[in-house]
Amino acid sequence: MTNSNLLPDNARLAVLFGGEGSERDVSLNSGAQVIAGFKALGMEPVAIDVPTHQLADAIKSERITHAFIALHGGDGENGTVQALLRSLDVCFTGSDTLGCAIAMDKQRSKLIWQGAGIPTANFVVVDRRSDWSDVKALLGEKVMIKPSREGSSVGMAVVTNADDFRTAVDQAARFDDEILAERWISGNEYTVAILGDQTLPMIRLKTNHVFYDYDAKYLSDDTEYLCPCGLDAEQEQEIRAVALKAYRLLGCSGWGRVDVMTEDDGSYFLLEANTSPGMTDHSLVPIAAAADGMDFKQLVGRILELSVTP
Structure with missing residues (x-):
């Protein structure tokens, strides 16, 4: 496997994707895009799509040292895979075990935010x-x-x-x-992408669906992604700062996304944090990165640089 200067010469990189959860189809798409991004950087990652109970054997047999997690939902996002990789001394992208577990749990995320005074819907x-x-x-x-x-x-x-x-x-x-x-919050929906200590330009999600559902996210060609998002600069900066604080409060790091809704009076509410966002051609973090001048291969490289080291 050829490595760029992102990894040591003896490193072996895997992209973990697919999996067993309800978001498998999205994960397959994300994984394919991420693999293509690494190939554009001159790297040849190992593609691993196995059930969780077979993952340790696959990691060991391929002598993997670094993993890009393109799994969505389930074990890939709730801390299970992260704990496994940590036990194998494998560096991995995204948040560590605890941050993933908390962020995947909307109830406990919202309780933490409420306790810290972060606005979130009742x-x-x-x-x-x-x-x-x-x-x-x-x-x-x-x-x-x-x-x-x-x-x-x-x-x-x-x-x-x-x-x-x-x-x-x-x-x-x-x-x-x-x-x-x-x-129910009747206003506009936005997302804040997070990359290390940086937030990327906000995106407004505009759909003719009742809300931004699975079809609107991954299947519809009518969904609009507005960036600039239409908020005034002061309010956007405020929301981006609160989103980053909220992400950190959950123990999250690396890269991710925080979803937000506004109401007509200018108030806003955080919905949830996502520690393994989509990387498809409809996905929001790549769109926000592009708006910030970062192409897809640069994005996957930066995410890899932010990996958790056991």
């Missing part, structure tokens, strides 16, 4: 026994239902009545046994 934990009238009294006539530990908008739904509430909770329960009902 929520309650619900299950099949929960009563819509109680949820409505706490959060309003329209709420978002979401699994606490999923990504890519998997299992999410907007509800406005008891029947839809029951259906949405049943759907979310297919993906996680911990489910959130969150106050």
